[in-house]
Amino acid sequence: MGAKPLVQVKDLVMKYHSPEGETTALENISLDVFQGQFISIVGPSGCGKS
Numbered sequence: 001m002g003a004k005p006l007v008q009v010k011d012l013v014m015k016y017h018s019p020e021g022e023t024t025a026l027e028n029i030s031l032d033v034f035q036g037q038f039i040s041i042v043g044p045s046g047c048g049k050s
Helices: none
Strands: 007-018 021-033
């Protein structure tokens, strides 16, 4: 039997709403993070990484 992920994300969607309308930041994101792996989220300042 294989190792199980420490973190598992399936079909993540994140949308922001503003007076100008809706902005999709993430759409159908899936990932598994296993022990010993390192991940990072990168992008320009002010793009909503946090």
